[in-house]
Amino acid sequence: MAAQLPPLPAQFKTVQHHLRTAQEHDKRDPVVAYYCRLYAMQTGMKIDSKSPECRKFLSKLMDQLETLKKQLGDCDSITQEIVGSAHVENYALKMFLYADNEDRAGRFHKNMIKSFYTASLLLDALTVFGELTEENVQHRKYARWKATYIHNCLKNGVTPEAGPIGLEGEDYTDENDDQGLFSGTGQPPERSPSTYQPGNVPTSNYTGIQIPPGAHAPANTPAELPHSTGVSSTTITHPTPQNIPTVDPxxxxxxxxxxxxxxxxxxxxxxxxxxxxxxxxxxxxxxxxxxxxxxxxxxxxxxxx
CATH class of the missing domain: 1.20.5 (Single alpha-helices involved in coiled-coils or other helix-helix interfaces)
Structure with a gap:
């Protein structure tokens, strides 16, 4: 990887977790790391490309992108947008499905929280290819809300409600700093449950949350998700395909x-x-x-x- 980045300008706070995710994936999946940095670069350019500290930061970030692009050579996921888009989307949805399955089974732990949140960050990165599908917009909102909700519950000694929770019509914002989103009681909202399926995700408008330092993402790719429910387990296994759809005759x-x-x-x-x-x-x-x-x-x- 190229030289270290200078300190993150305050203006770029919204992309700090995308850059952290890129660092986590430099060896695990360089393609994902590349597009997380590209998203941060494009977002940063829109925020502030003129002030000296922002120009310096963006210049170094561009150097990292160029270095990574050379390392990847003729990788189809870099040279062909449609392949790169599929790669990032599949990775993000693998993480989302892992976290969702753990949630529905009532297995609440830090790996699951981080997987929900990382999935939302990768769906952000997917926007470098264009607008998200409505389904992925909903996946991103739901994943970000679930990460916050479950974290609050565990932090406050409250058992989270497993599976989907009805959030229709609610207004969730992050007008304060990121940590302000974790100041809640962790109590689940009292309303009728929804029936979450892909494309039918309860909506919220969280635009950013902060996962605490101890909540580490699974140290693997979405194709190698941990089967253990423990927070510190590093045992890896390939999932067995389930619920394979039948082909419509x-x-x-x-x-x-x-x-x-x-x-x-x-x-x-x-x-x-x-x-x-x-x-x-x-x-x-x-x-x-x-x-x-x-x-x-x-x-x-x-x-x-």
Whole structure:
């Protein structure tokens, strides 16, 4: 990695955790580290690129990006945006699903908190490729809220409520500093539970939280998540694919509409889904691969998503 960065200017506080995540992933997953830094760079440029301390910081950060880009060479995840986008998204959702499964099982620990929060940071980084899908916007909001809520509960000796909690209509902000978000009682809100599924996530508008120094992320990639429920465990295992979706038989029976009915945008979307599927298979994520292949097949045979 390039020379150390100078002290973080106060103006760039919003990206401090993205940069920390980049450092944590320099050896674990350099592609993720690269895009976390790229997100911090782009965000910093928008905030302040003129003051001397910010210009100096951004210059050094740019040096780090160039060094990392040279180290990665001809890596497809760097040279091809669609592959890079799939890589970061799959990594983020792997972390999210690990934390969500631990939450639903009532296993509350620091690794799970950090995984929720890191997933939200990586979904921030995904915006370097363009706007997030509505589903990923909701994933990010839910992950950030859950990290805060569970941390507050454990901090105050309260047992968190497992699984989804209805948050519709609530207004959660971080008008004060990041630590202010951890000043709550940890009590779960009293309202009817929601039925969280991907694409149906309770909404909030947290825009940043601080995970305490002792809450370390799992020292592994999303494809190698810890199976232990203990905070300090480092035992690693590959997850067994579960709930693999069945292929809709109607997709095989629907006659193709013909190339004349498919637009250039349709072909681009189908290619994107196939790329996502290929990237998911690199992580042995059969569920995600099948879902994306089904989307591509439906689009090519019906002309509709």
């Amino acid at each position: 109607s997709l095989y029976n629907t006659p193709a509409q013909g190339d004349s009915h498919l637009t250039a945008e349709d072909f681009a979307k189908a290619q994107k889904y196939c790329k996502y599927a290929g990237s998911a298979l690199q992580y042995e994520d059969v569920n995600t691969a099948v879902q994306n292949l089904q989307k591509a097949l439906k689009l090519l045979t019906t002309g509709r998503e």
